[in-house]
Amino acid sequence: MKVIVDFCVIPIGAGVSLSAYVAACEKVLQATGLKIALHANGTNVEGEWDEVFAAIKRCHEIVHQMGAPRISTIVHLGTRTDREQSMEDKLASVRGKMQAG
Numbered sequence: 001m002k003v004i005v006d007f008c009v010i011p012i013g014a015g016v017s018l019s020a021y022v023a024a025c026e027k028v029l030q031a032t033g034l035k036i037a038l039h040a041n042g043t044n045v046e047g048e049w050d051e052v053f054a055a056i057k058r059c060h061e062i063v064h065q066m067g068a069p070r071i072s073t074i075v076h077l078g079t080r081t082d083r084e085q086s087m088e089d090k091l092a093s094v095r096g097k098m099q100a101g
Helices: 019-032 049-065 087-100
Strands: 002-012 035-039 042-048 070-078
Touching: 002 019, 002 049, 019 035, 019 042, 019 049, 042 049, 049 070
Parallel strands: none
Antiparallel strands: 002 042, 002 070, 035 042
């Protein structure tokens, strides 16, 4: 099943600056070949359910290896069975409506 996920990994007990952890997760995600889009408060990932969640698991493993004793992750996801839809499709739909109105 295809899924589009927005997730944010939050290391706890790892200090104030978290950009090194974000960068490490982004490298993990890039290595998967999944469609990803980093944004200011997380990352969007598009792909098959098992592959996406395996990537999130790998991000947890890497962040723990970097020394974070605890992690909280927020995951927001969507699936469709009526048709295929990409991240780009969703954005294009909204942008089209903005231009029309």
